[in-house]
Amino acid sequence: MNTLVETITNGDIILEFSYLLAAIFFVVGLKLLSHPESARKGNLWAAAGMLLAMITTMFLYRGGPEMTGIKTPNLLIIIGAIAVGSVAGALIARRVKMTAMPQLVSLFNASGGAASALVALIEYSNPENSSALVTLLGLAIGSIAFSGSMIAYGKLDGKIKDIFAKWMTYINLLFLASVIFLVVFIMITGLPVETKQVLVYILLLVALIYGISFVMPIGGADMPVVISLLNSLTGIAAAMGGFIYQNQAMILGGIFVGAAGMILTLLMCKAMNRSLINVIVGAFGGGGAGLDREAGVIKEVSLSDAAVLLSYSSKVVIVPGYGLAVAQAQHVCNEMVKLLEDKGVEVKFAIHPVAGRMPGHMNVLLAEADVPYEQLVEMDDINPEMPNTDVVVVIGANDVVNPAALDDPSSPIYGMPIIRTHEAKNVIVMKRGMGKGYAAIENFLFYDDKTRMLFGNAKDSLQKLVSEIKSL
Amino acid sequence: MEAILQFFYSNKEAIFIIALTIFLGLEVISNVPSVLHTPLMSGANAISGVIIIGGIILVGHADLENLKAGSNLLNLILGIFALLFGTLNVVGGFVVTDRMLEMFKKKKK
Numbered sequence: 174m175n176t177l178v179e180t181i182t183n184g185d186i187i188l189e190f191s192y193l194l195a196a197i198f199f200v201v202g203l204k205l206l207s208h209p210e211s212a213r214k215g216n217l218w219a220a221a222g223m224l225l226a227m228i229t230t231m232f233l234y235r236g237g238p239e240m241t242g243i244k245t246p247n248l249l250i251i252i253g254a255i256a257v258g259s260v261a262g263a264l265i266a267r268r269v270k271m272t273a274m275p276q277l278v279s280l281f282n283a284s285g286g287a288a289s290a291l292v293a294l295i296e297y298s299n300p301e302n303s304s305a306l307v308t309l310l311g312l313a314i315g316s317i318a319f320s321g322s323m324i325a326y327g328k329l330d331g332k333i334k335d336i337f338a339k340w341m342t343y344i345n346l347l348f349l350a351s352v353i354f355l356v357v358f359i360m361i362t363g364l365p366v367e368t369k370q371v372l373v374y375i376l377l378l379v380a381l382i383y384g385i386s387f388v389m390p391i392g393g394a395d396m397p398v399v400i401s402l403l404n405s406l407t408g409i410a411a412a413m414g415g416f417i418y419q420n421q422a423m424i425l426g427g428i429f430v431g432a433a434g435m436i437l438t439l440l441m442c443k444a445m446n447r448s449l450i451n452v453i454v455g456a457f458g459g460g461g462a463g464l465d466r467e468a469g470v471i472k473e474v475s476l477s478d479a480a481v482l483l484s485y486s487s488k489v490v491i492v493p494g495y496g497l498a499v500a501q502a503q504h505v506c507n508e509m510v511k512l513l514e515d516k517g518v519e520v521k522f523a524i525h526p527v528a529g530r531m532p533g534h535m536n537v538l539l540a541e542a543d544v545p546y547e548q549l550v551e552m553d554d555i556n557p558e559m560p561n562t563d564v565v566v567v568i569g570a571n572d573v574v575n576p577a578a579l580d581d582p583s584s585p586i587y588g589m590p591i592i593r594t595h596e597a598k599n600v601i602v603m604k605r606g607m608g609k610g611y612a613a614i615e616n617f618l619f620y621d622d623k624t625r626m627l628f629g630n631a632k633d634s635l636q637k638l639v640s641e642i643k644s645l
Numbered sequence: 646m647e648a649i650l651q652f653f654y655s656n657k658e659a660i661f662i663i664a665l666t667i668f669l670g671l672e673v674i675s676n677v678p679s680v681l682h683t684p685l686m687s688g689a690n691a692i693s694g695v696i697i698i699g700g701i702i703l704v705g706h707a708d709l710e711n712l713k714a715g716s717n718l719l720n721l722i723l724g725i726f727a728l729l730f731g732t733l734n735v736v737g738g739f740v741v742t743d744r745m746l747e748m749f750k751k752k753k754k
Contacts, residue, residue, distance in 0.1 A: 199695075207673065227701065250707075263736055277741055285738075291726055433689050437677075533681065
């Protein structure tokens with residue numbers, strides 16, 4: 174930022190070197206995080222990198238017109254704020270129930286976005302800041318990430334319902350265009366500084382509103398995509414902050430997270446066979462797809478029949494979905510699995526990439542219930558085993574097992590890879606009622622001859638099923 | 646347009662870093678098993694709290710002696726909030742990731 178040639182002190186060199194180390198720690202950390210055996214170590218590496226960069230910045234950073242270090246009173250305020258933030262963050266992260274994990278990740282992401290937006294907002298009026306473009310981008314992206322993540326948080330926490338209307342797509346495009354227009358206009362206009370400052374506040378406001386309106390209509394199986402996208406945006410906003418300070422650790426860390434988040438986002442999109450644009454614009458919404466097909470009859474199953482069927486099978490596959498998380502039935506589900514295994518039944522879990530509300534949601538949920546992760550099988554690996562499976566138990570999943578995705582070109586989810594439960598010998602579907610899944614389309618699996626329905630809350634049903642199996 | 650070209654020229658090193666980092670990100674993250682999607686996202690999320698460095702620099706150079714002048718006080722308060730939010734993101738993110746991974750670990754025995 175400061176273009177004056179200054180004498181470089183040892184402190185400056187150590188500081189820059191510590192940023193280099195921090196950046197390497199981030200990369201190594203994330204690399205280790207992507208393998209099950211080393212994941213925990215990776216997280217610690219990344220945390221160590223962050224701690225290093227924070228400490229060296231506090232004690233070695235020099236800035237301002239006279240290139241002074243951080244004075245003691247300022248340092249005390251910084252340490253105070255960090256202490257408060259750390260205690261709050263650690264407490265929240267420790268106390269919150271594992272089932273509230275998706276909300277929590279969104280909430281932390283929102284706070285990161287807010288921090289980026291605030292830094293950019295303050296730096297915009299700093300006369301030493303010569304990079305208005307990145308500052309405006311940081312402000313806009315940080316604000317979108319903040320308000321969007323707050324809405325995602327509200328939705329995952331059940332406080333906000335999905336609102337979808339066709340016109341919202343156009344409103345969203347309008348907001349997005351306004352954000353881009355404002356950034357460009359502030360950059361090129363010759364208006365006085367005071368007027369520009371007002372425009373910056375308007376930009377902040379419009380970006381916040383866009384964040385809300387962009388996440389509002391998205392829900393259900395699209396949620397993992399959005400969460401991951403918002404995560405990526407926070408990284409990019411942080412990188413913009415890095416440009417303001419010419420800080421390589423911030424730039425690298427931010428872009429790295431942005432790129433990683435984007436890849437995860439595209440991975441989720443691929444799992445649904447949809448483009449990112451399609452998810453954001455929101456193409457789901459029922460319609461008359463496949464309505465002309467013979468619906469057939471829904472057949473219910475009694476608890477005792479279900480218990481007998483499961484106990485005398487040799488191979489059972491459980492397909493968990495969001496319903497399992499909502500009912501918090503993961504523990505009782507594992508209890509049933511243990512009982513069945515004691516009877517010599519082979520039990521596996523089939524995990525669809527977008528089951529639940531965030532990437533890998535089912536894995537975390539079942540891990541909390543002590544299900545060994547070797548027992549969790551990914552979609553592509555479990556599908557060939559389906560024809561030899563005696564019973565598939567679908568718990569609170571719907572669209573990810575809908576055969577219409579395979580054979581009905583008029584279906585909105587046509588082309589999405591699914592878990593081929595309809596190829597198994599028997600299917601038991603646990604559902605609260607005959608409601609449709611997020612995509613609001615009929616699921617003909619439920620009308621299949623070999624399908625039996627077990628209505629009710631997943632936790633209650635599983636509990637009854639467990640006692641039924643015990644009494645056999 | 647000129648501003649953008651100017652920006653490119655004066656930040657050419659950083660833009661090189663960005664271009665290479667994107668590839669690095671692709672390389673490091675591709676082929677992650679779905680078991681690790683949540684912890685990976687959560688860990689990456691914590692790293693994006695690196696904006697906290699910006700918060701430290703901001704508050705570190707806030708003029709405490711002339712708080713009444715201009716928007717110094719407002720900037721200080723906003724800066725403190727940036728620090729608070731940033732720390733929440735960093736500490737909360739790393740702790741929650743560790744907690745998730747701890748659960749995965751336990752099962753291995």
